[in-house]
Structure formats: C-alpha cells, structure tokens
Amino acid sequence: MKLIKLLAVLVVAVVLLVVVIGAVLVSQANKVARVAIEKGGTYALGVQTTLNDASIGVLSGRFGMSGLRVANAQGFPGPHFLTLGDASVAVSLGSLNKPTVELPHLNLNSIDVRLEKKDGQTNYNTILENLKKVSGSGDETKPAPKPTEGDGKKFVINDLSIRNVTVHVDLLGGGDALGALTKVTIPIDEVKLQNVGKTGTGVSGTGVSMGELTGIIVQAVLAAAVEKGKGLIPGDILGDLSGQLASLGDLSNLDLKVLGDAKGTVEEVGKKVEEAAKDAAKKAEDAVKDATKAIQGLIPGQKKDGK
Numbered sequence: 001m002k003l004i005k006l007l008a009v010l011v012v013a014v015v016l017l018v019v020v021i022g023a024v025l026v027s028q029a030n031k032v033a034r035v036a037i038e039k040g041g042t043y044a045l046g047v048q049t050t051l052n053d054a055s056i057g058v059l060s061g062r063f064g065m066s067g068l069r070v071a072n073a074q075g076f077p078g079p080h081f082l083t084l085g086d087a088s089v090a091v092s093l094g095s096l097n098k099p100t101v102e103l104p105h106l107n108l109n110s111i112d113v114r115l116e117k118k119d120g121q122t123n124y125n126t127i128l129e130n131l132k133k134v135s136g137s138g139d140e141t142k143p144a145p146k147p148t149e150g151d152g153k154k155f156v157i158n159d160l161s162i163r164n165v166t167v168h169v170d171l172l173g174g175g176d177a178l179g180a181l182t183k184v185t186i187p188i189d190e191v192k193l194q195n196v197g198k199t200g201t202g203v204s205g206t207g208v209s210m211g212e213l214t215g216i217i218v219q220a221v222l223a224a225a226v227e228k229g230k231g232l233i234p235g236d237i238l239g240d241l242s243g244q245l246a247s248l249g250d251l252s253n254l255d256l257k258v259l260g261d262a263k264g265t266v267e268e269v270g271k272k273v274e275e276a277a278k279d280a281a282k283k284a285e286d287a288v289k290d291a292t293k294a295i296q297g298l299i300p301g302q303k304k305d306g307k
Helices: 002-045 123-135 210-228 235-248 269-298
Strands: 049-057 062-070 082-090 100-118 154-170 183-196 257-259 265-267
Touching: 002 049, 002 062, 002 123, 002 210, 100 123, 100 210, 100 235, 123 210, 123 235, 154 210, 183 210, 210 235, 210 257
Parallel strands: 100 154
Antiparallel strands: 049 062, 062 082, 082 100, 154 183, 183 257, 183 265
16 A cells, blocks of 8 residues: 555656656747747847747647847837737647758737838838848848857748738938928738748748748838838838848749738828927017017116007
C-alpha cells in the first residue's frame, strides 16, 4: 500500500515537473519570438520596432502577437509610423524544425499608418530607403545593414491578409493647426497577398527572413494607400511614394489585392486656419481701437474722438 502511495506521489511530481518545464520552455519560446520580431523589424525599417506580446501554441500550431509599434522617423511629430493591433498565424508543425517554416495563414488586424511631410522631407522616405538597402535595390556603393540574429530562419506564407488599415497623410507634419494645411485619411478594408516567400510551387521556395517579411508588409500597405489615395493625396506626394515603391520591386507576383469600397476623407485645415487668422486680426484691431479710446480719455486735453 505504501509502495502504491509512493508511486502515486512520484507520478504527480513528474507530471508537475513536466508542466513546469513546459511552461518555462513556452515562456522562453515566446520571448525568443518577440525579440526576433523586434530585431527583424528594426533591421528592415531602420527605426525602433517594439512588440508588447507574443504567444506560441506549441501543440496547437498557432501563434499570436499584439501591440506592434514601428517608431516614426526622427524629426517628425507623429506618435508612430505604424502600429499593429494583433496578428494570428497558423503554423505547419512539421516545418518548425526546418530552415524554412511554412505558414498556411498569416492574419494582421488593425494597422494604423502615418505619412508625414515636413520642411520638404517625408517620414516614409527614411523607411523606404532602408528597405531598399535590405532588399538590395538601393545604392550598392553603401554597405547594407548587418543582419541581426534570427535572420537565418525563413518563412513561406501561403495566404497573408492585412485587415482594417487606416492611413493618415499629414502634408506638412506640423502637428498643430498652423502646420497642417491638409490631412487625408484613407481607410482600407483588406490587403491580400499570396505565396509570399515562394519561388515556385509547394514549399520549395527559399522563403523570406523576418526582416524581409516586415518590408513586404509595409510595401503592400503603402501600395494599397497609393491605389486608394488617388484623387485624395496630392499628386507630388502620390508620385514620389509610387516611384519609391516601384524601386523596391514588383508585388504583382504575390497576387496583391486591395479590397473594400470605403472612401477616404480630406480635411482642409488651411481654410479653417485662414478664417481663424482673419477673426483674430479683427479682434486685435477692435482691441487696439478700444485701448486708444481709453487712453484718450486719460490724457488731459484729448478728446475721445481724437480731435
């Protein structure tokens, strides 16, 4: 009887030990995934990329993350360049230990992008110039950024869906009423890509690194903004953004699709500012007249009508 009790205690202890070890391993795996995403994004975009949470379902083959934030380029007032609400991934468990991991689905939800122009410079130029270096399409006389740890793992994504995208365009990026003549808001229901990282059929493609995947996602979102922003975004900005995206490479082989009928809006802040300035000038003029009359009443020999 004592032997049975002892065996039961040992079994429980082993189970608890396995659970604890499993929890530690999962926690470590989550941390490794979060760090890899942060490093990959920072490397690809040239600005700090942070992630609040990453969660790996070892047995379920699911991966989730939330709170991704890509910092704005230096010198621009916006709170960020891009944020991502949450993402979910289906992983082919059989490919986890292989150099190329197959993702049947990658769903990204609630993306907010801010494009700004200030003093003739744009924040997206910093991002796209760095992407050119990463993709090898930039100035070859300048060395590309050194790859970070974790870039050895490659990914193939069969279906990539980016939903609920909002693009804000601040043409002067002043951050206040006087510095923002026009603000454009472009809602995009969904952006879809297929066969990301494949060079042929099946999973025989070479795959893309985490940094390259980040770049493809940003490029796809900005390409969708160009398509949806026609007639809303001023021609010089639209042309500049289109040209820079074209130099990064063609996404047509990934079957890029932009879905949704939502219309963008243009807020002409400049007109409101002009009206406010005229109103302020009139009030100032009235104040000067009132002050003059008051002073005239205080000076001996002066009549209030100025005569």
